[in-house]
Amino acid sequence: LAKTTQPISMDSYEGQEVNITCSHNNIATNDYITWYQQFPSQGPRFIIQGYKTKVTNEVASLFIPADRKSSTLSLPRVSLSDTAVYYCLVPGGSYIPTFGRGTSLIVHP
Amino acid sequence: DAGVTQSPTHLIKTRGQQVTLRCSPKSGHDTVSWYQQALGQGPQFIFQYYEEEERQRGNFPDRFSGHQFPNYSSELNVNALLLGDSALYLCASRPTPPPNTGELFFGEGSRLTVL
Numbered sequence: 088l089a090k091t092t093q094p095i096s097m098d099s100y101e102g103q104e105v106n107i108t109c110s111h112n113n114i115a116t117n118d119y120i121t122w123y124q125q126f127p128s129q130g131p132r133f134i135i136q137g138y139k140t141k142v143t144n145e146v147a148s149l150f151i152p153a154d155r156k157s158s159t160l161s162l163p164r165v166s167l168s169d170t171a172v173y174y175c176l177v178p179g180g181s182y183i184p185t186f187g188r189g190t191s192l193i194v195h196p
Numbered sequence: 197d198a199g200v201t202q203s204p205t206h207l208i209k210t211r212g213q214q215v216t217l218r219c220s221p222k223s224g225h226d227t228v229s230w231y232q233q234a235l236g237q238g239p240q241f242i243f244q245y246y247e248e249e250e251r252q253r254g255n256f257p258d259r260f261s262g263h264q265f266p267n268y269s270s271e272l273n274v275n276a277l278l279l280g281d282s283a284l285y286l287c288a289s290r291p292t293p294p295p296n297t298g299e300l301f302f303g304e305g306s307r308l309t310v311l
Contacts, residue, residue: 128284128304128305128307130200130286130304130305131286131302132302133299133300133301172238174238183229183252184241184300185241186231186238186240186241188237188238189238
């Protein structure tokens with residue numbers, strides 16, 4: 088299983104851009120990198136997924152360097168409702184998405 | 197289109213009892229996984245079902261068992277409940293491969309409290 092490392096917590100303010108970086112040194116060749124968002128007492132929700140370079144959707148952007156050993160989730164202009172836990176997942180060839188402890192993001196007014 | 201639905205949403209059991217949790221996957225999805233999430237932790241993989249068989253299993257004892265039905269719905273059974281089994285149990289579904297894309301659709305979970 089691929090091990091991922093993320094900061095345990097981050098703080099931001101409304102309107103700022105937030106970047107959360109995840110390290111995944113033993114990512115497998117065929118692995119995609121997936122990010123999820125989870126609010127308290129709810130199931131995780133898919134945010135974005137990528138394989139290399141940059142992916143953007145209506146919610147976030149995902150930046151993946153050429154060596155793919157890390158990835159950065161970018162949330163533009165966060166609001167209070169973006170306060171949640173964010174997980175970076177890499178299957179590591181096991182076909183089973185494995186969650187770490189995630190990054191707890193708190194957005195302040 | 198209904199997403200992943202789980203029942204019950206909350207339940208309370210006592211030590212030693214047995215519990216069954218149910219999950220209906222998102223329409224068009226045939227693979228179902230179960231996760232256990234303790235307070236303050238990330239979801240931990242229990243097992244995954246495809247074509248009515250357990251295909252992958254995480255590091256959980258045999259007290260945790262499951263089943264998948266022909267309509268792709270699934271059950272999670274936990275026997276001889278322990279206090280440490282108190283958690284949010286999440287069901288996730290996805291269509292069959294490519295597996296390495298990892299996109300899962302989660303239900304809202306079943307909150308189990310063991311007293």
